[in-house]
Amino acid sequence: MSKNLVSSNKRSLNKNPLLKPKRRRLFNFTVPIPRRLKQFGKVYVIGSNELSQCGIEGLESAKQLKLINNLEKFKIVDIIVGSIHNAAITDDGKIVTWGTNDHGALGQFTETPKSEEAISIYEAGKYNIINEEIPEYAEGLDNVNIVKVACRDNATFALSDQGHLYAMGTFKGKDGFIGFSYDKRIEQPIFTRYTLFKNFTIIDIVAGVDHALALTKDGDVYAWGSNEAFRLRKRNLERRPINSLIPFNLGLKYIVRLYAGSYHNFALDKSGKVWVFGFNNMGQCGAGDHISFAIDNDNKIYSWGFGDNYVLGNKSEKDEISPFQIQISNELVGSDIIRLSCGTSHVLFLIVQPTNDSDVTLT
Incomplete structure (x- = not known):
């Protein structure tokens, strides 16, 4: 009898956990796939470049907004x-990455791979070794049109215009590696289709x-991923971490929309209600992280929080307990800031500069 139990357990562990959508009586509710932004601009950075995150060779830190010239192409x-x-997403739906490539988060080979699976991928694709400090295209997305990207510590995710989810990197927990997926305790070095969602149309990823x-x-x-601080709303996953993948x-x-902080999450439903879950040790299930940035209607930039690595733009490492207006260079006056995104010790800005009327040719 014990042999039968062991055999049964093995079958359940090896079963392909391909997910299936829930059946509902009401089918008139659907959320559309997001569209990629059309307006392109120049990318500026502020903060630490200690780990190549600014994308500017030889720079220790950017104490004020600095153009990333390597993204101009x-x-x-x-x-x-x-x-x-x-x-970063390009106007033709490709992804450019740069910064620290720990655990395969860039989708590029920045050194000769060590694991057997990574070596196999590297040799089959005949990829080049890339300098992680210089922005380049991420691999694995040929003939795929990307509309959204999400990334954090050790993984990067991409959503296509067909509702397909792609991912690379790995998940980590307090005890080290958790793995890339339920059957792969590895670092995935380039983008690959997340096959568990094969039966779904995914419209948002955070x-x-x-x-x-x-x-x-x-x-x-x-x-899915690490359940530390109950950010996945499950209390029993700590004892079975592999299942959390x-x-x-x-x-x-x-x-209709998702948002994620470091250890907490927000979900917005169709009626405008906000659902929140995860770590709330400092009241963050309703506030930000170590730093915060805001842009007003006149494209003025404000920052507050911890000032390490000059990330707040106040030209010092002093903390700001209330919003501080960042001074920008004359060349950016009148520009539109169409996107900003904060990391641990650096911030990116996507800026569209005003068109010089004298450069416009009338037809």
Whole structure:
């Protein structure tokens, strides 16, 4: 009898956990796939470059907004910052990454791989070794049109215009590696399709510190990754961490948008209600992180929080307990700031500068 029990357990562990959408009586609620931004601009950075996160060679830190010249060859329409790496979407739906490539978060080979699986991918694709400080295209997305990117500590996610989810990197927990997926305790070095969602159309993806949330077109939310601080709303996953890499339905209904902090999450439903869960030790289930930035209607930039690495733009490492207006260079006066994204010790800005009328040719 004990042999039968062991055999049964093995079958359940090896079973492919391909997820299936829930059946509902009401089918008139759907959330559309987001569209990629069309306006492209120049990318500026402020803060620490200690770990190559600024994308500017030889720079120790940017004490005021500084143009990332290496991005000038790309037409960037969106930006997202992880803790110490970055991703940007181009106008043709590709992803450019730069910064620290710990655990494969850049989707590039920045050194000769060590694991057997990574070596196999590297040799099969005949990839080049890239300098992680210089922005370059992430690998694995040929013939894929990306509309949104999410990244945080050790992983990067991308959403296509077909509602397909792609991912790279790995998840970590308090005891070290958790793995990339339920059957791969590895660092995934380039983007790959997240096959567990094969039966779904994903319309939103967000990431915190080693956890992720995905939103389906039916308004359902799935979570996976590290469950430290109960950020996945599950109290029993700590004893079975490998199971936390199988995305599970959080039981929220008719959600239209997701947001994630380091260890907490927000979900907005169709009626405008905000659902929040995760770590609340400092009241963050309703506030920010170590630093905060805001832009007013006149494109003035304000910052507050911890001032380490000159990240607040006050030209010192002094903390700011109330919003401080950052002074910008004359060349940026009158520009539109269409996106900003904060990391641990650096911030990116996507800026569209005013057009010089004398440069416009009338036809």
